[in-house]
Amino acid sequence: MGLAIMCSGGDAPGMNPAIKKFVDYVYKSHQIPYFIYDGLEGLIDGNIKQAQHHDVAGILHNGGAIIGSSRSKRFYDYKYRKIAFENLNKYGITGLVVLGGDGSYNALERLNSEFGIDCIGIPSTIDNDIYGTEYCLGVDTALNVIRSAVDNIRDTASTFKRAFVVEVMGRECGYLAAVTALSSGAEICVIPEMCFNKDIAGYTLKKEVKAGRRYILAIAAEGCNRTQEIKEWLEKDIGMETRITVLGHIQRGGNPTVKDRMMAFEFVVRGIDLLRSKQKVHHAIGYQKGEFIAMDIHEVNDGKYTIPSEITRDLHFLD
Amino acid sequence: MGLAIMCSGGDAPGMNPAIKKFVDYVYKSHQIPYFIYDGLEGLIDGNIKQAQHHDVAGILHNGGAIIGSSRSKRFYDYKYRKIAFENLNKYGITGLVVLGGDGSYNALERLNSEFGIDCIGIPSTIDNDIYGTEYCLGVDTALNVIRSAVDNIRDTASTFKRAFVVEVMGRECGYLAAVTALSSGAEICVIPEMCFNKDIAGYTLKKEVKAGRRYILAIAAEGCNRTQEIKEWLEKDIGMETRITVLGHIQRGGNPTVKDRMMAFEFVVRGIDLLRSKQKVHHAIGYQKGEFIAMDIHEVNDGKYTIPSEITRDLHFLD
Amino acid sequence: MGLAIMCSGGDAPGMNPAIKKFVDYVYKSHQIPYFIYDGLEGLIDGNIKQAQHHDVAGILHNGGAIIGSSRSKRFYDYKYRKIAFENLNKYGITGLVVLGGDGSYNALERLNSEFGIDCIGIPSTIDNDIYGTEYCLGVDTALNVIRSAVDNIRDTASTFKRAFVVEVMGRECGYLAAVTALSSGAEICVIPEMCFNKDIAGYTLKKEVKAGRRYILAIAAEGCNRTQEIKEWLEKDIGMETRITVLGHIQRGGNPTVKDRMMAFEFVVRGIDLLRSKQKVHHAIGYQKGEFIAMDIHEVNDGKYTIPSEITRDLHFLD
């Protein structure tokens, strides 16, 4: 039986440890592991090969994904999905593990419902925005990369009596921004999930600036699109020279943390075990309350992730 | 009402974020936070002062603990425990939060049973060896410091066709060693909780060395006391030049990871909430299956931590 | 005799080690060290105090500057310069060490020519754009912070078949960009000092992309203002999806590298020795061909820094 692994959509640190575990564990299970290179685009183009142990030697500490990833418009067209299926068929691949986010899960659902391919989705996105799982692969590494950048920015902010607005990734989800704000002791956090009240925050801040506060650190989720607005407010209303830093793609890279390596292993092992034990598999692996679970992939696609209330609760620092 | 915080025993990254949260949250709860400096020794010597917000500004990213820690022999003597109690009394301190490990919890139990001081233990030790909690403060930072060291050692090992035995901390507990071995893809892991079978491992390794394996990485828990033995076995039986690296105290330091900062906050908030809500508190906070719990501190002291079976299961790589 | 230290203009990692050495070495020379807080603004406002050893304990590994910095418009007005001089006088300060860049040196020249204050300038700017010295404090740390960011970006670029334009600091000077491009193996480097020929570069790149090149890394100096233009060219002409990352203020922060610590010590010791040995000091310390030198500060202000030819020579990678 052939089992294949593929990345889809944005890359996330932890994908390489997942890929390594996939190869090792599939061989250990006496089956044949395949790589699909460059995501759905590669699947359509037949960019597939049998994986070997030496392909995955020494990759645990590399960010990104050695098998590449992509976003695919062609896949929306049935004609190309059929080609994709035929490519899997050609290699005798009956089960597919995909590392990716929301969009990728939609693709999986199609391959399963239209062609009966057994599918496992492993939540892999630094945005942490997938329904049904508390944790997505890559988040811990991204958070620590951001921490290190924010530590640097605080150095220069405190030297200069300055405010900084640091914009972090997360698409429509404020998870990265919220956890960054809490863990770095930021004064302001602006995320899509919560209303940020400039009047309340401004009242406290002005008092503190008067009393000698040297710097203000604001974390803004990219999904809010308010970075520039917050900067202008800090300059005009609060009266502090302000700079913007958009962290950008440095957040996607980096040596995976121990947590991302361990989660990668667990996600993959659960996925492969499921593929081997059941007849019809169309599931996404999730992590909830310390346990790994398997949810129907339709259900995941239909749900909407919300940030845990413990996190949003603590964000009212300025009220 | 006065509430005090103290560290006891070995230090752990994450203690400073816990101390900062303690001060902020106690003030927010309209009570008065106190520092006890230098652990039980400082408590006996009356080294206590009211904490201010500015004491904890800018400490989130520092390893160690700004209020110091100690191990105390005097505390075993009732005479000194009585002095300790009187010192708490003098400041009107009715509740005590202790960041520490097993030994510290014993001290807490005494202060509670003999003098009625309300006590909260927060599991803080990179050894991760406390009963009733899956996670102790400092472990995530320690694991990532070790990861970085092991990445460096692998560079030199692979250049040189060499084996390395890396000894990691953990006292009687093999948790750090086990997770390090898994997450760094080590070939060998020797921990107190499992029998390491040299015959089985040797059979596989010799075959692989013959087939061209360039290096061997062995992780040994300090609690096994077998580091030298493993080195000699690798040299004589497996036939590879071998070096030992004892990582030592670099494992205790470092900028706390995002996880250790967030866990520190949660542990402390739970502890203070408990102190405020109940009359008689003699509890240790724990983390189990994604939830924070409070256990009777006697129970924790009587129990014995065991490594989760998912981890030991995966360690049989060479069988 | 009183000697004072002050930062001026943008901060640079290495300022704190310089400040620590200043305090230690001035005391060792049996004189009294003073801090001027918050740059020229603080000097005008009389924000001055005698420095103590404990002020500089444990600061070697912090970025930024514990005594703050500023840019000052008031200082252009003679009235405020006179106040500044009187403030120095009040404390018996006869010599002044300034950590800063070009602008700061101009201020020093005024204080010296108008009021006879002995002045030492220590080149401190990550832009590395000061005439008469090959090295400015902070450059090595900034380069290594950038390296780490570029390593992360390469992870994600190679996964995704993408081009990245990374914009780095340096004002009018391309030093940071040039060294980053060389040391990270970038394909493209755009700096103010050199003409970047899109035709030549494009010819080679298109050939390589056709032959399978997975990603393109372009480093652009902020001083060129061509980041957006390069992105559009890469997308339209070269045909690769392209992302921009503006590294921003993370480049100014961070734990000073060993080189920046050692250079800080040497710069400061040379400066203080000069202040003590001569009657009229109006000099900037520089580093040239492995030696520390003292140049007339007028001369430095009049000169213009140029990037060494060994560096620009090697940048013609695509010709």
Place this chain on the structure above:
Amino acid sequence: MGLAIMCSGGDAPGMNPAIKKFVDYVYKSHQIPYFIYDGLEGLIDGNIKQAQHHDVAGILHNGGAIIGSSRSKRFYDYKYRKIAFENLNKYGITGLVVLGGDGSYNALERLNSEFGIDCIGIPSTIDNDIYGTEYCLGVDTALNVIRSAVDNIRDTASTFKRAFVVEVMGRECGYLAAVTALSSGAEICVIPEMCFNKDIAGYTLKKEVKAGRRYILAIAAEGCNRTQEIKEWLEKDIGMETRITVLGHIQRGGNPTVKDRMMAFEFVVRGIDLLRSKQKVHHAIGYQKGEFIAMDIHEVNDGKYTIPSEITRDLHFLD
């Protein structure tokens, strides 16, 4: 004309950037680059192949050396040296670049004098102990790895009122220890090149400990063999609980710093230029006072490196 590159002896960060530059620059010079794998052992065994561009893609940020290294006893025997020469001959290799330290240079001298092979030695050892050059490849990375370890140790030392003796590498040379002691603000430094006077240091330290000093940091060069002695002295005479940390092989690994990458490029370019321009080359490249020089390799082998006086001068902190 074929030119080969080889590593010999202990590995050093920066070797991979040197290897990459070698391949790129030799091809650019219209000649053929060869790899000799696993040092002199590989040379004797004929482990040689033509290098390709793709062999060196993406290796700039890896520690160690992708072509391996070794120490060879066989090479002392003329019989094997002759085989080594014949292997070079077989591939038409007329010039050889060796990355290594003292021992490697001896080997080069033999190949040159006995068989007329043109030879270039590039000083590559974290010990920084080669005559005729101020800088050896790998030193800057090693120093920054040590800095990070010492920062961690200081966290735990200051928490605990403890002394630490940190033993660093360097064989007979105290350079790493001396620069580490200065740049980390250590209280004690013990190196082979200087007498460490326990009476003088002890007098000051005891006074400071009495006055409240919380920790002592001692840096000891491995070449002194006094680590244990210093520990016992700190415990018995100074009266502080003391721990030893032997940093070991983590010092040899790690992502090469920008300086080590740039120095690697320059060393290699100079070496290849020399091989191409002269008829008889038996030289080591060195770096002195900001310039790259070429010295006769005999001269280098006969000389003895000494630490610059600026460094030893500053080490008398406790006198």
